[in-house]
Each structure stands twice: as structure tokens, then as C-alpha cells.
Amino acid sequence: MSKKRMGNRFVAACLAFSTLLAAAAPMAGAASDPSRTTTTEAGTAQTAVQDQTTAFTDLGNSYAKDAINHLASLQIINGQGEGLFYPQKTISRQDIAVLLTKVAGLLPKSAKEASFADVPVDSPYAPYVYGLSELGVMNGRNDGTVGAADPLTRQELAVLLARLMKESHVAKAASTSATSYSDEEEMAGYAREAIADVTNQRWMQGANGKFNPLGTVTRAEAAVIAERVLNARYQQAEQAQFTLNAKSLSLMAGTSERLRVASANGEKLPFTPIFAFDRPELGTILPDGTFVAGPAPGRGNVTVTVGYHSETIPVEITNAPKTEENDQPVSSGEQAADTKVQVAEPADAAAPAEQTTATDSQEPAEEEEEAAESAEQDDLVNVAPGSFTSVKTFGPPDSYFQTVEKQYPGPVGGLVTPSEEWTGYNRQFGRKVTVTLSEAKPLERVALTFRQQKTSGITLPESMDVEVSRDGKAWSYAGKAVHDVPASEEKQVLRTLSVTLPDVEARYVRVSFPVKVFAFARQLEVWANENSRWDEAVLLPPPSPTQMMEDKKAGNRVENMLLAYSGAYGDRGNWTKDDFLPMVGYRTADGYMRDQMFDTILFLPYQDMPATKVGWQGYLNDLFGTNRQLDALNSAMREYNRLRGTLYTTPTQEKVVLALPYPNMNQTNFGKLADNKPSLSFNPTGIGEEQAYENRKQALEWYFQELQKRWNKAGYSYLQLEGIYWFHELIEDSAPKERDLIRSMASMVHDEALRFYWIPYYGAPGAGEWKSLYFDYAFLQPNYYSDKPVQLDRIEGVLDAISKYGMGVEIEGDERMYRDPKFYQTYYNQLVAAHKLGMDKNNVHAYYYGSKTLIQAATSTDQVVRGIYDDTYKWMRGKFDREEYYEANEMP
Secondary structure, X not given: OOHHHHHHHHHHHHHOHHHHHHOOXXXXXXXXXXXXXXXXXXXXXXXXOOOOOOOOOOOOOOOOXXXXXXXXXXXXXXXXXXXOOOOOOEXXXXXXXXXXXXXHOEOOOOOOOOOOOOOOOOOOOHHHHHHHHHHOOOOOOOOOOOOOOOEOEHHHHHHHHHHHHHHOOOOOOOOOOOOOOOOHHHOOHHHHHHHHHHHHOOOOOOEOXXXXXXXXXXXXXXXXXXXXXXHHHHHHHHOOOEEEOOOOEEXXXXXXXXXOEEEOOXXXXXXXXXXXXXXXOOEEEOOOOEEEEOOOOEEEEEEEEEOOEEEEEEEEEEOXXXXXXXXXXXXXXXXXXXXXXXXXXXXXXXXXXXXXEOOOOOOHHHHHHHHHHHHHHHXXXXXOOOOEEEEEEOOOOOHHHHHHHOOOEOOOOOOOOOOOOXXXXXXXXXXXXXXXXXXXXXXXXXXXXXXEEHHHOEOOOOEEEEEEEOOOXXXXXXXXEEOOOOOOOOOOEEEEEEEEEEEEEEEEEEEEEEOOOEEEEEEEEEEEEOOOOXXXXXXXXXXXXXXXXXXXXXXXXXXXXXXXXXXOOHHHHOOOHHHHHHHHEEXXXXXXXXXXXXXXXXXXXXXXXXXXXXXXXXXXXXXXXOOOHHHHHHHHHHHHHHHHOOOOOOOOOEEEEEEEOOOOOOOOOOOOOOOOOOOOOOOOOOOOHHHHHHHHHXXXXXXXXXXXXXXXXXXXXXXXXXXXXXXOOOOOOOOOOHHHHHHHHHHXXXXXXXXXXXXXXXXXXXXXXXXXXXXXXXXXXXXXXXXXXXXXXXXXXXXHHHHHHOOEEEEEOOHHHHOOHHHHHHHHHHHHHHHHOOOOOOOOEEEEOOOOHHHHHXXXXXHHHHHHHHHXXXXXXXXXXXXXXXOOOOOO
């Protein structure tokens, strides 16, 4: 965007909020049901572009098969018709331009004029070839062409990759030895350094000591190399570190302030920063990071995304100061007469935030007229109304939940219709809503309004992600918006999550958001600006949809969860502060608190707790007692923070999962929930299955309410309630409506924005059903610690089952591993097996040690026993390096 128009943008952003939010094009029919097509005003049928994965029939056992399928799943590469990829055909220079542009995350842009005779402006290759040409990655030839259709040679590809590496700010790999190929004399002088660079980077490799610089590149080779580039860019995106020039923004109504983003190492950012705001009625943030405050005070949150990494900072807008004479706000003209609004050029290094006056004060009678004029000057148009929309679930759709949400269909015309009517979404992990515009537009903002009404089970999604695409096939991730409304908020709350796009020209827009129980949304807006002229955007394909389903949607709030049994067996079931300290923190042998150990504690009763009201109350009394269990854990976390030096700065909170006791169906005299009510029976004999189910449900609801009351009253400063655990380790098919009961409890837990956990035993009935029962996490209990030796095939079989059902792994040990080689061997072999399969990294784990077994290892002076504690910590951190199983009676 030109600087000339920037002043008008400030005025428009401050005064035109109500006008922009209400503006809408004439409504045309649009469907929110993905199975339907929509007839537009012109009478032509549109269909949504569907995600699709091509299965190529000519790959056989090709070394490039996985790379080709991966890129094809992202719609980065295509076949050549009839399911054929032709892996051995050569790739042209114009085709490699398309491929490299996509894997590097460069967004193609329309060419204004033809610089190369063999790439006309209307060529489908033009946006890619000219985009790389502007960056200096692909250069023309002396004859005025770029050799578009010519086969690509290996040395040409090396040069393109080396230039792309520099432009993408991919760190060069350290050279361990001088690169030497026996055919170096065949290399062009301009290509030798590039060949060395890409060889060190392992993006290209020779064969038999030769690089073959003049050989042509096949489509298979191009796919493998492109995937390596994409993986390097993915790594950059996941590890993107950046700094902001302010930890918060505080500005007066009607002013603006620039939020600057810089890379942590001082180099140019590898991806375009994207800004979002959750209260557009209070202000807006422009694509360069300038926040423009509206006329009203309030608080909101700006989210900054670089690559896949996002940070959120609070924003506070205050009233302008008032004069003593007329008690009216001081106008910006009085504060800074004749001062023109300026926007600095983007900077690579963080600098103090710049605050400028955005608009003069206006009399109320003049505001509406000037707002309309500003909106016209701003050239922002909501192009979403009348567009085709499709909606998909994150995972496989569920017919029951789809039936439920049909009660809340939203307005005719779909989510893009400017209407006050809400569209409801029920469970199924989340939704992806795709908008197909009539043509590609220069987009600037995407916004969607959500509602929270906790009493009705409706909560705000924790975030909203945005993706854009030119063709509806290859997508680019365009950041996210978050808010700070707690799921526990009782009052009705509305939030419009708005993502400001950089210089993006796209026809397809997709918003994604998680759904816990119910999410209600309305007025999906896509704002276009024909005069947008920001620098070229650099965005990657979105993270894997699998990652979103696997609860990356809200971040893995739990990593390593320790089971803590309590409420019986004297000292074994009584946890003190000193017991917890080496469990919550990894303590070295010399007493130094180096790191966090278990980040979550699951409190659960012993199996013999009676299924009576008195028994359940007794467990609660013990759980919330003084100087033990939860209180002891809270004290241990305070001490952990003191030892780590974070007590008064950024104290760490330990996450807690609490158990729901099991209402055993054999119980006929649970107790009275109220004095005027009879004692509950859980047994269907005599009362019927339906009444037994209702009684079990009532008992659990009572217990959950008591649990919450006590938790809230305790007010633990260093603990965070993370979730609820279903205590029974199998699905009792004989119990009254067991699955209905579990699903009902899941809904109850989710209504409180908590997660639902389960740990069935190996081979337990119903273990494979855990997702359909609405558990958020399930871990398989291996049951290694029996009297019979555990063979390696049993350990590997457990891990196969975990992989098959998508479960987490529970690590098991007890006090016998300290004295019996058989159990010592079993403990380590499960660590080795899981490590060899990569399950020790990027997974959520549970740990069972009988009662307090691991404490003995943490405090032992015996090197072998102490080694169990140390090696467990290494395994947690992905640093466990043993690859060989222990055999027979082998011990250190």
C-alpha cells in the first residue's frame, strides 16, 4: 500500500468501524451444507473445491513415492492425468518455478507486464516465474527468454536452490568436509559455490562421486528435493522466534501505535508477520502492525503470528484527556497541530513503539457522515456475502452430532450472510469453513463473530485460524486470532476474531476453529481492498490437519502425568510436600533443581474405596486435607518455584487431574443425596435399567459438584485443574447404560472447559472405543507387573495396540524393579521399545509406580537405583539413548 493513502487509512479505521461491520453486498443464496450446491444471482451453479489426495498408479516402489504423495496431499504437485505422475520425465524450468514457489511459501502474484518472451502475462506460470524473478532467484537469458519450457539441469537447480535458501533465510548447514566431485570440471563457474551449498545442506546429493551437473532433473528427483526444502521451511516455521517492541499496548482513543516485529537473531524474518485482534469494535490493526484505536475505551488482545508461532499481547484503550474549560476531550489537532500522520517503513529490528494521532475529534452530528466518507476512501469491501461456503469437521463427521446441530442451521445463505442469526456447531473436534469468492481479490481482513453462553453449553473457541488459496487446492496458513475470555465466564460474551492479512491475492478463504460442546458463530466477513500494495507475503502451507485433531488445536496442556494414589494404606497413600518435590521437579544427585519432571499429577483413590456416599466423602476429605495430597502438592510447587527462581516472576503451576469414582452397579445402598430422598441404588434389579442409570448419573453429578466447590474454595495458587479422570478401567457391558453414562460425564466435564481422561488396561473391553466415548485422552495400561516374565513381543504388542487405537502410553514400574532383575529389565525394556518407535517424543504420557516407588529412586544413594530416576527424566525429555533391550537377568 502506498504511503500516500496511509493517512486516510488511519481516519477510516478510527471512524468507520460501525459502517464497515454493517456494510454488506446484496445477499445471494449460499449454502452452509457441504453436500449442496448453490445457484448465484447469475444463475450458475458453484461447487466448493474439495480437499483431495491423488493416488498415482505409476510410482511402484519409487524412492520418491513418499515425497510425491506428501506434496500431492498438500496440492503442491499434480499428476499429468489418468492417475499418472510420470516420475522419470524431466521437469521444465517453468514447472520448477511453480514447485519452489509453493514449498518456500512465496505467494504468487499477477504479473503486470511480460519481461520474458516465452512467459506471457496470461500464462499460468507467469505469477510463479515473475515472482522468483523479482527475488533474483530465477534470471532470464540473453535472448530475452527464461527458457521456460526447457528441461532443468542439475546445476541450474542447485543455483536456484542456493538463491532460494538465501532469500528464505534458511541457515546454511555447517560444512564438515570440503565438497568434492570428480566431475567438477563439467560444472559452470557460476554454479560451483551453489552446488557446494546445496550439497552441505543435503538438499541435493551426487552419486558415485559425481554430481552430474549437466544431467536433467526428473519429476521424481524434483519432488524429493522440494520436500527437503519444505521440511526445512516447516522447521523454520515451528521454531520461529521473534521479538516485539512492546509487551503490551496502551493508547488513547483515536490514536495509533506501531507494533514492530523482528527476528530474535537480528536477521530478516523468514515469514511475513500476521496480526489479529479480538475486539474490532474497539480498534483495528493494519497489515504493517499499526494499531488504530477507535473512539471507545476498552481492552482486547493482539495476536502476532510468524510462521506457526504466535504470541498474544494485551491492548488497553483509554479515554482521551478532557479540558478543564468545557470538560470535552482534547482533540488531536490541539495536541499536535499541523502534524501529518506518518507510517515508518518496516524495520528488521525492534524499536520503541510509535504512537501517532489517528483522527481529530468530531462533533457527534458529524461522525456518521465522516465515517461513511472514510469507509469509501478506505476501499474496504466485504466480498463474502453471496459466496459459496462449505463446512467440514476436523475429523470424520458424526451423524448424531450433525442431527443435533441441524436445530441451529443459521440464516438462509450460510455463515457469510450479514445476519444476527447464529449458526450452531456441535462437537466433532472443530470446523473448517471455506468461502469461495467469485474471483481472486486482494484481501485484507477476515473476521468471524462467536458467542459464549456457558449456561447453555456454548463456549468461545480458544482460537480461530485462517488459510488462503488462489486455486482452492494449495493453501497457505495466514495466522490466528485468540481471546482471553475464560471458559468459566458465566455472562454471555460476544467476540469477533479478526485476522489482518498481508498482501494476499486469493479466491478461497478458510477459517478453522475448535468446538468443545457447542460453538455458535455468525457473520463471516472477508474484506478486500483493491488498493492494497504491501510487500509480498511469505506464508507456508498450514500445519497438518492431523496435528489439529490430535489436540494441537489447543496445545498439549499435559505432557507427563504421574498417578498418585491416596486416601488409604497409611503412609503409602499420604503424599507430603517432600514426597512431591522430586516428582514435580527433576532434582540432581547434588540437590540442584534443574527442570520440571512430571507436569501433571493425577489423584485417584485405591481400588477398594467403597461405592457409597460416605466412602466418596471420606476420599474428598482426605484429598483436600491440610499438609497432604493437594495441599502438599501446592506447597511443593511453591518450593519448586523458589528453588528455580521463578516464585516472584513467572511461577510454574502444576496441572492436576482428579478422578470420578465409579458407581458400581452392585451397590444397592449408596446413600441419600438429600434428606427427603431415598438412598440411591445402582442395581437395575427391582428398579429397572433406566432408573439405575439415572441414580448413577445423579451420584456422579453430586460428587463432581462437591469436587468443584472444594477446589474453588481451596484456591491453590500453584495448581491448575486440568481435567477429570474416569476411574473404571474397562467398559462394563452389563452395567446400566454404561456408554451413555460415560458420554454424559464427558459432557459435564467439557461444559466446565476441562478434559476427560481414561486409562483402560491391556485388552480391556471397549478400549478401542475411547474416542467415540468422548474422552480427550486415553492411555493404555500395559499390566507388565505380574508374577510372570514379560517377553519383548508382549511389550511390542502393547505399543502396536497404542498405535492402532491412537492412544497414549502408560509407563509402569513398582518397588520390585529395585530388587528383582526381571522387573528391572521389564521397566527398561518398555522405555527402550517406546524410544525406538519415537513414542518418547511429542507424545502425552502417563506413569504408574504403584504408590510412591519413584521417590525411592530419587532419594537413593545407590547408583543403579538412582539411575532409574535419572533415566526416566532423560526419557521424558527425548534424551534417552539406549537402543538395546536387556535380556535374561541382566542388570548394570
